[in-house]
Amino acid sequence: MGESSVRAGGGIHTWLCLPLQDTAAVAQGATISPTKVDAIMPATRTFEIVKDAAGDKIAFYNSWAENYDQVDAIMAATRTLEIVKDLFVSVHKDASVGDKIAFYNSWAENYDQDAVILDFSAPIQAVNRLTSNFTGDREAAVVLDVACGTGMVAKQMKTHGFGHFVGIDGSEGMMELARKTGLYQDLRQCIMGVEPLPVQWGSFDVVVITGALSLGHVPVPVVRELCKAAKPGGYICMTTRLDDENAEYKAALESELKRMEDEGLWRRVEVTEVKEWEKAVNEHEEGYITGFVYLYKTI
Structure with missing residues (x-):
């Protein structure tokens, strides 16, 4: 031939x-x-x-x-790393809430494969740290998956014995794919930071949010709502990344986490630094950027 x-x-x-x-x-x-x-x-x-x-x-x-x-x-x-980099840069640019929701709706079908191309590790890193420390009954535990996207976290947690999930996301397109996984007992749309979380406080054994605590996405004060959503003794698992663009947000986030600990709302279980968090997307950065997993337990 x-x-x-x-x-x-x-x-x-x-x-x-x-x-x-x-x-x-x-x-x-x-x-x-x-x-x-x-x-x-x-x-x-x-x-x-x-x-x-x-x-x-x-x-x-x-x-x-x-x-x-x-x-x-x-x-x-034929999607390449350069295409995916451009997408991630676009989604982190300053834009209206409506524009970002529309962007995620249109991106939903390709999101999972693009995350693979980027080596986006937040879901698996968060679940690994959570399951290493969780001491309760996994089968009975109810998990609130905030910014659930297409369901990456629930898929990972299912392999570790968890089976009850409530998902929240701002994008209906993303939630439609999460719905197709069959893992969620309930899915609710919410623009975090604009609307309060649509849950009853003190209802969840685990609250997890990955990939959304960053500049231009979920505002730092939302972590107080994550804490309120957890039962006494419940776990809250959060992630953020460290690059030039997100350094100020990360500092503000950690200050708020410490403030809440000082107020007696929760205690820190561990903070894990992951060197190869995801591939760098900004022009002046190469290789991989660092990410962090924060695990807290309510008092």
């Missing part, structure tokens, strides 16, 4: 691999239909093929219909 260009419906489609006899036929001016090409090598469809196909108008779409559903898969396979 070799690389060739295929004439189809008047357009030229590059980077398809065809059997030698078809390559020779094309070289002599023959036309090979997109349907035949797809039947010969369905697995070789690439992002370049999809882009080229878009220029061939109605006739080509008629012949392309059976492969149209592959577009999302092809687009997903």
